[in-house]
Amino acid sequence: MITKDSLIEMFNNISINTDWDMSKPMLWGYFFTDSNKEKLEKIAPLLEAEGYRVIDIYLSDKDTPNDIDLWWLHIEKIEIHTPDTLLKSNAFFYKFAENNNIDSYDGMDVGPISNIQPNH
Numbered sequence: 576m577i578t579k580d581s582l583i584e585m586f587n588n589i590s591i592n593t594d595w596d597m598s599k600p601m602l603w604g605y606f607f608t609d610s611n612k613e614k615l616e617k618i619a620p621l622l623e624a625e626g627y628r629v630i631d632i633y634l635s636d637k638d639t640p641n642d643i644d645l646w647w648l649h650i651e652k653i654e655i656h657t658p659d660t661l662l663k664s665n666a667f668f669y670k671f672a673e674n675n676n677i678d679s680y681d682g683m684d685v686g687p688i689s690n691i692q693p694n695h
Contacts, residue, residue, distance in 0.1 A: 577665050577682055582658035595687060600653045602688050604630070605664075606681040607648040607672055615648040618675050627652045647681075653688055 589595055605627070609615050612632060619629045627650040635645040656664070661683070668680040 576669065577662075579658055579662050582661050582665075586658055589685070597657075598655065600655050600688060601685050602651055603654050603656065604649060604651045604684045604686075605668060606683070607650075607668075607677050607679065608635075608681050609646055609648075609678040610643050612644075612646045614675070614677060615646050618671075618677060619648060619650075621675070622648075622650050622671075656685075 586597060589597060595601065607615060607618070612634075615632050619632065623629055630649040630651055632646060632648050635647060637644075654664075665680070665683070672678075672680040
């Protein structure tokens with residue numbers, strides 16, 4: 576689980592290592608994993624209904640051919656977060672994954688809005 580302390584550290588690292596203004600809207604990405612692609616396909620519309628943009632569902636690279644399949648669901652939303660609001664969002668995603676029998680909510684990333692890729 577992602578802790579408030581780790582979120583505070585993340586925000587501190589961003590302020591030290593970037594010129595991003597975290598008080599402004601940023602592009603937040605969120606990730607779910609499951610061994611069953613269909614389960615991720617099923618929850619994608621539920622997350623879209625919550626205002627998230629589905630970016631992709633993709634198969635993770637395997638270290639060996641015998642490794643089980645691990646599928647990733649990547650969603651994004653333009654938002655402003657503080658460590659407290661991000662903690663609440665993460666709690667929502669952990670509960671959402673549990674309620675929908677998804678293997679895991681794997682966390683988030685953030686970048687400037689200019690990183691948005693158009694759908695093709």
